[in-house]
Amino acid sequence: MPTTPVPDRPHRLLLPAALATAVALTGCGAPAQTATGSGPPAEGYPVTIGNCGSETRVDAPPERVVTLNQHVTEVMLALGLEDRMVGTAYLDDEVPPEYADAYASVPVLADAYPSFEVLLEAEPDFVYGGFTSAFDDTEGRGRPALADAGIATYLNIEQCADEVTTETVETELRNVARIFGVEERAEELIEEMNADLAEVGARLEGVEPVDVLVVDSIDTTVFTSGGSGIGSDLIERAGGRNVFGDVDDTFADVSIEQAAARSPEVILFYDYGATSVEEKRRAVLADPVLAGAPAVEEERFAVLPLTSALVGVRTGDAVTDIAEQLHPDAF
Template identity: 55%
Template sequence: MTVGNCGVETVYERPPERAVTLNQHVTEIMLALGLENSMVGTGYLDDEIPPAYREAYDGIEVIADEYPSYETLLAAEPDFVYGGFASTFEEGRGRDALAGAGIDSYLSLEACAEPPVTVDLMDREIRTVAEVFGVPRRAEKLLGELHGTLDGVRDAVAGVEAAEVFVYDSGDKTAFTAGGGGIGNEIIELAGGANVFAGLGKPFGDVSFEQVAARAPDAIVVYDYGDRSVADKKRFLLSHPALQDVPAIRNERFAVLPLSSTVLGVRVPEAVDSLARQLHPDRFR
């Protein structure tokens, strides 16, 4: 089969047998498809692997805590490298360099997609990976389960008044937030919200705290990852002088999502369900 992926065309004569995954969301796609026996290495988690995939994950060698060097990657002798972000294929790990070593590569479609990124792209990502590995039926079974979750949320929040939502990822001088170009925006909309920075045509971007205040969000979604705790992020926002008149701050209305569930992977429906329950708890009693 021939696959066009983010400007790179690859012809697969047979399914890969020695895959390396870099970034959590693509690792979880492989595990959800039951492809752990086709994996020889992995790297770069943002948080814990879900319990359903933990046993399979524990049987795979972690070749680096974050991104491996090119030499470390080659030492795993992969025939396929699956990356979650464009940064996977930087610093000597370029796709051309891998191809020159006889290694195929694939980049998550969110990294190169024209906005907006929707659930349809999640379906395409899962189906394409399953086809490359010769297990298309597994993709359909998995997607049936994922869309079952989404259908349940859609029914629960039908007709609800959308909450005006600001996403706080990080930042002190400016706020790094979710724009309208990534799956994070779709997650908000499917959960019964409206992203106040949907007009930012990128998956993520920096805005001023004065811009946040001007949009007066009803709720703030905090992305949970890294060394800075959710509690610390909340304290920072609650004490920020520019935000004191923002309804979400006055009412201390926060929701929390792990970062790994807000990128294109199998956790997207779970993120929609979790956010909907936090924004509209009365619809789930």
Template identity: 50%
Template sequence: MSWRRPLLSAAVLIPLLAACSAAPQAAAPPAKPAAGFPYTVTNCGVRHTYQEPPRRAVTMNQHVTEIMLALGLEKSLVGTAYLDDAILPAYEKAYDSVPVLAKEYPSKEALLAANPDFVYGGYSSAFSAKDGRSRDDLGRSGIATRLNTEYCPTGSPSVDDLYREVRETGRTFGVPDRAEAWIRQARATVAATEKRLKATRPVSVFVYDSGDKTAFTAGGKGIGNELITRAGGRNVFADLDKAFGDATWEQVVDRRPDVVVIYDYGSTTVEQKKKRLLDDPALKDVPAIRNHRFAVMPLSDTVLGVRVPAAVDKLAAQLHPAAR
């Protein structure tokens, strides 16, 4: 039996010696922050610091969805909701890869089921407190939020605000170079339209969004007002201190617009809206009605999103066809 003892000792000693001779394990180095992070931004009064890009974003409203798609961020989206009309053809394939959470706004439960770490709303209604989706509510659930700056409580949004919207979204998601490339192209488009309109005189414009007893129209506080100005028009309801609001038909008659711009969306067609205006005897002497001067813009072209630069050019072509 004596031959077994040295072998047994060796069997015990070898792993002990190996353990003693092994170098101590160094602590793993802390993860290196992504380039451009941490990033702090204040949006509509809400300040947030991002340590890294959001990975599970949800967009609510078409124009902010299209901002994300224009920046090539569809893989960062785990859900989207609420289209006003068809998505831009350039973004259709990317859009089709993103789950649609609801035809309009999702319930709080449906939103949370997507497990987002970021929610991007286009209109203030996206963050409805009565539906449990306020920015404070979502923040308490650990979800960062952004509201399109057109619906911040103060200020009159401009094309420069669009550039800031795209820039800040690009920074938030770690793609600032894509944002700056988009901004350069957008500036070039707007500048080309401005150059073409240099010798034209502004025409007066009434926006007809909807309404029967009153006219729901574009006021002076939304990007729609700036779009009209840059397209060579003058919004006759620029004194309305909001993005959209009601005007009386008597005011429309008194302000005598040269052109009616019809916003195209929803179940009421452009032709139905035209008929309502043309059939109203009270409007028969309004120059735009008398001369059948109508322009048409999809609603999604008239909010603070990536369609604005091209929309300025499209509206300019309708207000000043001789300047093409």
């Protein structure tokens, strides 16, 4: 977990979008977010990728990259691209040990999002954002403003895909790898992920799914995982059913009464930021409305780091982690 408090995450601001994302070497649509050099395009370039209602075009592999949000930072590190990174921001939880040294080599520009001025001081030629709030027009970091400064941008496609599954992860990795010319590394990561998914699937064959309520945070309402993000697919592959999988949002606020009425058998806490899982657990156990839910009566709880519940490089590990907690006898 971060050593400094992280402000309220931007996820509450970035709920639905329904724009398809496709990869192409040429494209049309909204104005392109282009990184261009002084010379002719590099071999195999330019690359143009349709991205969440815009286009990302690069004439060569970007060399000065800033990542905004942890899950996209980890994509860069997993692709072996830390030497291209001149800044990162917005850590939600601990960086996995296999990426810790690489992460330590990258300057941290801000605990949350950097200002436009701080971002420009890093002199990036490319900004990779994890959530739509990374490119907040009202804070000066909008994609058009960055394009005007000669900076290409790319947004994680979980924010705009109609349906988000593990196939979305494959597309995301291939998109980013194509931009940087490291396609082989992306295929290695995809092969590793699919091997993990296949192993879990084999172990859970014939296992009865359990109903799962995600608790990202809880106060007067429950901030939970809806059906539009990858969370539902992770839970399903791990032998569960997201009780709010019918909600057409990545994340959604639901009432305590609604949460209790879905009779969850397991509560899955997302772990991040300044509020610990133990604090969330105590809040759930103290709530009289939730008291009758099977998960609360049996104190059947599971935990997942927030970054593992997003489109990134933790998908195989996330499914394994959830499955081991939902169905320990299968492992």
